[in-house]
Amino acid sequence: MxxxxxxxxxxxxxxxxxxxxxxxxxxxxxxxxxxxxxxxxxxxxxxxxxxxxxxxxxxxxxxxxxxxxxxxxxxxxxxxxxxxHGLAAEQVELLVPPDAGDEGVFNTTLQYLRQLPPGQQRIMAWYFDDYEPREIAEHTGLQISTVRSHIRHARQHLKLMWEADHEGGDDR
The missing domain is CATH 1.10.1740 (Rna Polymerase Sigma Factor; Chain: A)
Structure with missing residues (x-):
């Protein structure tokens, strides 16, 4: 044709x-x-x-x-x-202990964050500074759905890292 x-x-x-x-x-x-x-x-x-x-x-x-x-x-x-369909992803609790001012906790958190892909690291930095996904999207120029996706995936990765480090009751 x-x-x-x-x-x-x-x-x-x-x-x-x-x-x-x-x-x-x-x-x-x-x-x-x-x-x-x-x-x-x-x-x-x-x-x-x-x-x-x-x-x-x-x-x-x-x-x-x-x-x-x-x-x-x-x-x-x-x-x-x-x-x-009621299939919205469940929110996983933040894995950072409440006393994030402790330098040891900060360093551990930083270690975990460095293992994330760069896009997730950048979004989680904003997120840990108490910005909402809408605000993060405005400041970074990303779509809000992308920001939420980065947060969801980062939380999943952080949870897996945390669990791997704390298997068998090891509470560092």
Whole structure:
């Protein structure tokens, strides 16, 4: 079909050249692989709808903007579905003892935090300074869903580290 229509051939070529880059862009923006792939494909479909009319003057930037919006919408829908089905992730208590002013506790906490991925470290630094996810998102420029995801994953990692260090009743 694209062999007879030069515009469709150009679109196919564009997709082949750019789809991976759009997915990579979304991954670098903090979206997981599945969400990035779905959003990139949806953006390409939307681009096809306007391609023949040649309404888009900068398709590389356009498809990335649209894909980012679609990825955010996918996350919002997923979150609503989890809430609707009562599957929202359980909150794990903070693993830092109440007396965080103690230098030993601070150093232990810092050791644990250094084992987290850089994005989670950065978010947890804000979180330990008593910022809410909404405030962290505003200050870091991240989506609130990404901030919440970082907090959830960091808590899970910290809990595993804490449990591994305190197996068999070892209370350091």
């Amino acid at each position: 694209s062999g007879t229509n030069p515009l469709l051939a150009a679109f196919e070529h564009f997709c082949q050249q750019e789809l991976r880059g759009v997915v990579r862009h979304l991954r670098m923006s903090g979206f997981d692989q599945h969400c990035a792939e779905d959003a990139a494909q949806e953006a390409m479909v939307e681009l096809l709808e306007v391609w023949e009319a040649q309404q888009v003057t900068k398709p590389r930037a356009w498809v990335r903007r649209v894909a980012s919006r679609k990825a955010m919408a996918l996350l919002a829908r997923e979150r609503l579905l989890r809430q609707a």
